[in-house]
Amino acid sequence: xxxxxxxxxxxxxxxxxxxxDEAPFLLEWVAHHLALGFTDIxxxxxxCTDGTDEMLIRLEELGLAHHRRNIIxxxxxxxxxxxxxxxxxxxxxxxxxxxxxxxxxxxxxxHPAQHLEGLxxxxxxxxxxxxxxxxxxxGSAGVxxxxxxxxxxxxxxxxxxxxxxGWGVKTLFKFDATYWKLGIHRxxxxxxxxxxxxxxxxxxxxxxxxxxxxxxKFRGWRSIRRTIGYDWVQMNHYAVKSIDSYAMxxxxxxxxxxxxxxxxxxxxxxxxxxxxxxTVLAHAASRTRIMDALLTDPVLNRLHxxxxxxxxxxxxxxxxxxxxxxxxxxxxxxxxxxxTQVAAKPPKARDPAKIAALxxxxxxxxxxxxxxxxxxDPIPGWxxxxxxxxxxxxxxxxxxxxxxxxxxxxxxxxADLRLFTPDALExxxxxxxxxxxxxxxxxxxxxxxxxxxxxxxxxxxxQRAVRLSDQLTYMAHDSRADLxxxxxxxxxxxxxxxxxxxxxxxxxxxxxxxxxxAYVIDFKxxxxxxxxxxxxxxxxxxxxxxxxxxRIVIPVxxxxxxxxxxxxYGPALADQGFIAAPDRAGSGSLQFDxxxxxxxxxx
Numbered sequence: 001x002x003x004x005x006x007x008x009x010x011x012x013x014x015x016x017x018x019x020x021d022e023a024p025f026l027l028e029w030v031a032h033h034l035a036l037g038f039t040d041i042x043x044x045x046x047x048c049t050d051g052t053d054e055m056l057i058r059l060e061e062l063g064l065a066h067h068r069r070n071i072i073x074x075x076x077x078x079x080x081x082x083x084x085x086x087x088x089x090x091x092x093x094x095x096x097x098x099x100x101x102x103x104x105x106x107x108x109x110x111h112p113a114q115h116l117e118g119l120x121x122x123x124x125x126x127x128x129x130x131x132x133x134x135x136x137x138x139g140s141a142g143v144x145x146x147x148x149x150x151x152x153x154x155x156x157x158x159x160x161x162x163x164x165x166g167w168g169v170k171t172l173f174k175f176d177a178t179y180w181k182l183g184i185h186r187x188x189x190x191x192x193x194x195x196x197x198x199x200x201x202x203x204x205x206x207x208x209x210x211x212x213x214x215x216x217k218f219r220g221w222r223s224i225r226r227t228i229g230y231d232w233v234q235m236n237h238y239a240v241k242s243i244d245s246y247a248m249x250x251x252x253x254x255x256x257x258x259x260x261x262x263x264x265x266x267x268x269x270x271x272x273x274x275x276x277x278x279t280v281l282a283h284a285a286s287r288t289r290i291m292d293a294l295l296t297d298p299v300l301n302r303l304h305x306x307x308x309x310x311x312x313x314x315x316x317x318x319x320x321x322x323x324x325x326x327x328x329x330x331x332x333x334x335x336x337x338x339x340t341q342v343a344a345k346p347p348k349a350r351d352p353a354k355i356a357a358l359x360x361x362x363x364x365x366x367x368x369x370x371x372x373x374x375x376x377d378p379i380p381g382w383x384x385x386x387x388x389x390x391x392x393x394x395x396x397x398x399x400x401x402x403x404x405x406x407x408x409x410x411x412x413x414x415a416d417l418r419l420f421t422p423d424a425l426e427x428x429x430x431x432x433x434x435x436x437x438x439x440x441x442x443x444x445x446x447x448x449x450x451x452x453x454x455x456x457x458x459x460x461x462x463q464r465a466v467r468l469s470d471q472l473t474y475m476a477h478d479s480r481a482d483l484x485x486x487x488x489x490x491x492x493x494x495x496x497x498x499x500x501x502x503x504x505x506x507x508x509x510x511x512x513x514x515x516x517x518a519y520v521i522d523f524k525x526x527x528x529x530x531x532x533x534x535x536x537x538x539x540x541x542x543x544x545x546x547x548x549x550x551r552i553v554i555p556v557x558x559x560x561x562x563x564x565x566x567x568x569y570g571p572a573l574a575d576q577g578f579i580a581a582p583d584r585a586g587s588g589s590l591q592f593d594x595x596x597x598x599x600x601x602x603x
Contacts (some may be wrong), residue, residue: 001062001297004290006037012095014040014180018070021252022103023050023307027300028150030065031291032106035283036098037116042091044082046070046568058299067558083182088539092175092182099133099172100182102239106152107133108280119188119232123205124159127238129157130173130204132186132212134223134230135237137166138333139273146244146315148308152280153289159272160391160417162381163232165344166272167223170235173204185221188487194218207233226383236280239270243331247324248311264334269342271335274401274418302600336402340415340429382423387557388532389433390457391417395482397489405493407431409438411463412493419458419486436588437555438464442590444553445527452525453477454516455532459487460504466500473499475523479535480504513540524548531555533565541572552578552592562590 006013015038023027023306030041043065045053056067072081083100086092097120099107111119123131137159149152149439159166162601170215179198180187189199198226204212216227223229246267295301318324381391395418404415406428413428420428427433441464445451449471456462466474478484484504491502507516516536520528528549530536552573555596556562570580578592 001064001293003066004034004293006034006039006117008037008039008120008589010117010124012040012094012148013038013097013116013120014042014099015093016042016044016086016092016098016100017057018044018046018079019052019103020046020050020078021050021052023048023052023055023303024311025103025151026052026055026307027291027294028152028287029103029106030059032152032283032287034064034290035056035060035286036107036109040091040095041065042068042086042089044068044070046072046082047166051303051312055300055303055307057301058297059294059388062297062300064294073466079184081435083184087182088176093177095175097172098182100184101170101235102184104241105170106238106280108136108234108236109232109283110230110234110279122209122232126203126205126209128203128205128211130171130202130212131233132204132206132216132223132227133170133172133226133235135164135166135168135170136161136230136234136277137270137272138236138238138277139271140240140242140246141273142335144244144332146242146248146312150284150287151238151241152236153284155241156276156278156281157273157338158236158277159276160224160275161234162228162415162422163272163339165269165342165420166237167228167239169223170352171204171222174340185241187196198225205229205232208471208580213305220495234279237270237314242265243328244315246331247318247327248315250327251314251318251394264330265343267331268334268337269344271331272339272342273335273399274339274364274416276396285407292494332571338402338404338415339417340404340425382421386455389427389479390483391419391421393480393482395419395486397482397486404429407435408460409435409464411490412462413458413460413490414486426448434460437461438458440587440589441465442468443587444529444591446468448527448551449473450523450525451475451527451529452519452523452532453529454535455479455509455530456502457483457487458490459484459500460490461529461531462502463487463491463494466497470499475501475519475525476531477503477505477507477519477535478531479507501560507535508540513543516540519545520544520546520548527551527553528555529555533569538572539566541569541576544576546576550594554590554592555588556590 015033033041043055043056056065059065060067068085070078072083077364092098109115109119113119138155141157143154169185173187179190181190181191199217202217204216206229208210208225208231209215210229244269259263278345295304332338397418405412406415408428408431413433415425415429417425441461445465451465451472451474453462453476456478459476462474466472481504484502487502491500505515507513525548533554554565554569556565566580573592577594579595581591581593
């Protein structure tokens with residue numbers, strides 16, 4: 001079966017793992033990573049009772065993997081013990097590239113090559129010798145019952161990629177035992193090389209192929225906002241699977257012998273299903289081909305089927321007990337905990353003196369740089385273009401997920417990571433979403449009775465406005481139907497009013513604002529608010545009959561933004577008879593009022 005292994009121009013690309021009683025999932029894990037292009041697989045096992053050892057021994061006989069017993073010294077946990085063995089293992093020492101990861105983790109290549117060969121081609125082409133791969137946390141997808149279906153096909157729902165509690169990393173890197181000490185999340189430079197030129201030679205990329213910051217050469221096991229990236233690769237982390245799988249895992253124990261690790265709190269943390277992610281299915285066909293080939297071996301076939309039969313028999317017996325019923329009900333309850341309420345065990349407190357003592361010249365120079373110099377471009381999805389608080393389209397809120405509803409200026413908003421960018425979500429949770437405009441809204445709309453807003457998003461300002469004034473009728477438009485749909489859900493919860501309409505639809509035809517003109521003529525707004533100025537470019541203003549409109553309000557992000565918006569819109573609005581209201585400067589929006597015409601009553 002040697003034809004199932006890949007030969008790489010990059011040399012030996014080695015996957016290293018440690019396992020305990022993973023027989024039901026082992027062949028899928030091996031087949032998946034052979035399909036991705038690992039040339040070698042090395043697995044350490046301890047205390048297995050379900051045939052995992054025998055399956056790995058057979059895979060080694062077939063030339064498809066290497067198996068080692070994890071001989072554990074007294075007082076040492078299994079995982080650190082395996083890593084210590086791997087450090088001096090000839091297979092590891094002779095490898096060119098090494099990735100150390102767990103049996104519930106499946107590498108998922110999003111790079112266009114969808115294979116390690118093409119991925120490493122680009123890593124090397126960028127002069128890098130390491131790739132820092134961030135977790136994606138995959139939940140149970142609501143599956144309760146045990147199934148023999150592949151893990152990577154059963155569980156296709158995950159936490160949002162920008163959920164920071166899911167940012168643990170694994171590192172694929174060029175290994176040299178002289179310089180590096182292996183670690184479960186990332187290797188560390190041996191102390192004697194910290195004050196040499198060696199750190200200068202370390203060039204790691206994040207999961208999108210962008211350079212990692214210098215500090216990560218020396219410390220850290222998680223991505224941060226500036227280093228997160230999934231464009232090339234992610235590590236799918238299936239820590240819970242179905243409730244039945246979790247029950248078996250709880251009975252089995254864990255590779256680090258942590259007491260009561262698999263409790264309801266752990267389930268709530270790991271059972272995240274907020275978004276669908278089907279990326280791993282790109283590897284399904286090649287994984288299936290290899291797994292089918294593995295099962296043609298009678299020994300592997302017998303061991304695999306026996307492992308499945310064994311776990312199913314044990315599960316059947318366990319499911320007759322009160323303990324199983326209690327566990328199932330507790331996990332279902334834990335899975336309903338909104339993602340905003342999930343708590344993660346905090347990392348150990350830093351020891352500033354120790355860190356300072358270990359910092360090398362390279363890191364000291366990196367830290368000495370100004371914060372602005374160390375920051376790359378904003379991470380997509382955090383603040384968004386033009387400060388947009390919403391996640392990119394399409395947003396699907398059809399799944400009935402548990403979310404908190406938090407009052408924001410008397411409007412209950414869902415603390416939903418599918419809808420809001422992480423920065424905006426923090427504001428929602430704190431009750432401060434769009435606070436500046438919510439506070440100043442009454443002043444801008446004073447004297448207005450009919451408002452048409454373009455680029456209204458979820459209609460937060462619109463809903464706030466009709467609550468402030470019972471004399472106001474408000475039409476809120478956004479070109480994104482998904483945001484308007486979310487706004488309608490929010491309005492329905494509040495109790496919709498006939499004075500508020502949220503709608504989407506085309507504003508232009510062939511580049512002309514014919515749709516917008518129809519709204520102006522039919523609705524006759526006396527105020528036009530531009531929630532996002534892209535909805536009404538300056539070139540449209542000259543084409544519109546704005547005669548019903550007496551005021552135009554344009555929210556801005558900053559004083560600099562106000563200057564650029566005024567420069568872009570001021571002349572066009574002046575031609576339509578609008579002038580800026582100077583007393584509104586600095587309050588978060590630009591206000592343009594129509595100059596009184598002969599015979600008009602002054603506002």
